Amino acid sequence: MNLRTTQPWWLLRNGLLHDYPPLEHDIDCDVAVVGGGLTGALIADRLSRAGMSLTVIDSRSIGEGSTAASTALLQYEVDQPLRQLSKSIGLEAAVRVYRLGSAAIDALEVLSREIACRFARRPSLQLASRPTHSPRLQHECGLRQQHGFACHYLGRHELVQRYGFDHAGALFTEVAGELDPYRLTHGLLRRALGRGVRVFDRTLVTSYRSQGDTVTLSTDRSHDVRAKRVIFATGYEALEFGPRRLTTLKSTFAIVTDPIPDLSRWPDRCLIWETSLPYLYLRTTDDQRIIVGGGDIDGADPLVRDRLLPRKANWLESRLRRLLPWLTFDIAFAWAGAFAETADSLPMIGPARGFPNAHFALGYGGNGVTFAAIAADVLCGLMTDGDHIDAALFSPDRVAPRK
Ligand SMILES: Cc1cc2nc3c(=O)[nH]c(=O)nc-3n(C[C@H](O)[C@H](O)[C@H](O)COP(=O)(O)OP(=O)(O)OC[C@H]3O[C@@H](n4cnc5c(N)ncnc54)[C@H](O)[C@@H]3O)c2cc1C
Incomplete structure (x- = not known):
């Protein structure tokens, strides 16, 4: 394969x-x-x-x-x-x-x-992709807290103040x-x-x-x-x-930026992902880059996957620019791979x-x-x-x- x-x-x-x-x-x-x-x-x-x-x-x-x-x-x-x-x-x-x-x-x-x-x-921040998703996140947060997981829900105001993300809400997870x-x-x-x-x-x-x-x-x-x-x-x-x-095969796409000298406006260098499916997922690296993944498609046909890579890489880049408009960056590499779900x-x-x-x-x-x-x-x-x-x-x- x-x-x-x-x-x-x-x-x-x-x-x-x-x-x-x-x-x-x-x-x-x-x-x-x-x-x-x-x-x-x-x-x-x-x-x-x-x-x-x-x-x-x-x-x-x-x-x-x-x-x-x-x-x-x-x-x-x-x-x-x-x-x-x-x-x-x-x-x-x-x-x-x-x-x-x-x-x-x-x-x-x-x-x-x-x-x-x-x-x-790093902590992790799951953003509500749509306003209708925030009650779900609040409920999820309450259930996790009941079972001893360290997390809390951020409403729009707190999210904008702490992270600068204008989303309806987010679930902050410490671990x-x-x-x-x-x-x-x-x-x-x-x-x-x-x-x-x-x-x-x-x-x-x-x-x-x-x-x-x-x-x-x-x-x-x-x-x-x-x-x-x-x-x-x-x-x-x-x-x-x-x-x-039990298994379904899919493909996912990823990009990595050149090193970005100042990531200080990215609080805690937290992992970021979202509630919509397939979700976008982001992290930073030890050499000051950002990795962004997502855009998953059904199937693992390498011809389809590789043909889609330039388009998917552009899409991931535009999502990153929309999410972090204050950031100046260039994309260094893009890649894609198969994955499976149960x-x-x-x-x-x-x-x-x-x-x-x-x-x-x-x-x-x-x-x-x-x-x-x-x-x-x-x-x-x-x-x-x-x-x-x-x-x-x-x-x-x-x-x-x-x-
Ligand atoms: C783009 C992408 C992003 C991902 N992001 C995340 C993430 O953020 N977080 C996360 O937790 N997971 C993520 N995953 C999933 C995670 O990377 C994989 O689950 C993990 O790397 C799998 O490791 P593995 O050792 O099981 O598989 P592999 O690394 O594929 O190793 C299996 C090995 O088995 C060998 N093999 C297979 N068949 C045979 C055979 N018959 N004889 C000899 N050797 C054989 C293969 O050559 C291969 O090297 C991602 C995957 C991809 C593709």
Whole structure:
């Protein structure tokens, strides 16, 4: 699958950070992780800390799938507001999902102290795109506050005074953040190498067979990986091997500005997004740029996506100019990528019927980065203790409500 256009921002920013060899011999291990994006890297870090013998394999160069294209806004709220999610999976489960998202941001912050990955805590501001959306935001804010989430509602007057946005209202959330996902991926895998994890890239897994207690993965390099278990952290390409029925494919677009010397009128450098769907999403970077994403379309046809990129980039730029009219900036790069959604906006983590000795770690939806951190935690529990308290929430076999 063609996951993204050729110039994703993090690859341009960082260049090739580290080389890994392709697979040139057969290999045996406890756990084979297929996919060396951020999800595979977080899993490898977590399981190697638990002492497992691991092999990570990727068909591309490490981190060059969707991870290199991610705008990497870290938010605990999933694509469905708490009020809506609680209607589909129940209030207790929905609150738990939100708390796990918040804990995932904490976990990523801890990792960022050990691995420089341009992590920053930022608050998040969700703007009411239309006046009719502000009662919804107020209700959402009240529900979150009842369950202990630090947030508050800003009316038009306060919003204009504090942020200069002339919108009917906004939901201010204290816990959110941003990072460089490509840098984190390489940092985690380099550290895992030191714990004996073997990492191979440019090696495509072409088939998976499970017999008794052994999984055999064949590759396009004519060498096999034998493992007790396999984890498919294959991102949006998982559809080859994985549970398909919950998923819809889409494309999203992004731009990044040149560095802007003075961003002081952007209070708290907060993440900004909005209530309308598909929503616009904005963040700043450590080198004083602004990343803006949005303009999502149905489908992941690369020809359609790439043809639309110039038009979508212009649209994102004009939205940014309208939102922050005081800002002077030039656009440096634009890119686009595929993403997938599930009907309940939750990731698919854990074993799935029909795939013996296999686990999945598929962080579909707008929260792929925090979902990756959650997947690492859940899978570590499943692998070491045979269970995890949150496994059922994200089971690929769950019956998902229709959207
Ligand atoms: C433009 C864009 C913006 C985004 N913005 C955000 C955001 O703001 N916040 C957020 O949380 N998420 C965001 N996401 C989603 C997030 O980036 C992804 O969920 C995350 O990067 C996925 O990481 P991954 O490791 O699961 O997938 P990937 O990075 O795609 O890694 C999977 C890897 O598996 C490998 N693979 C697949 N099949 C095989 C096979 N058969 N054999 C060997 N290797 C295989 C691929 O080569 C790939 O490198 C965004 C995504 C895009 C495209």
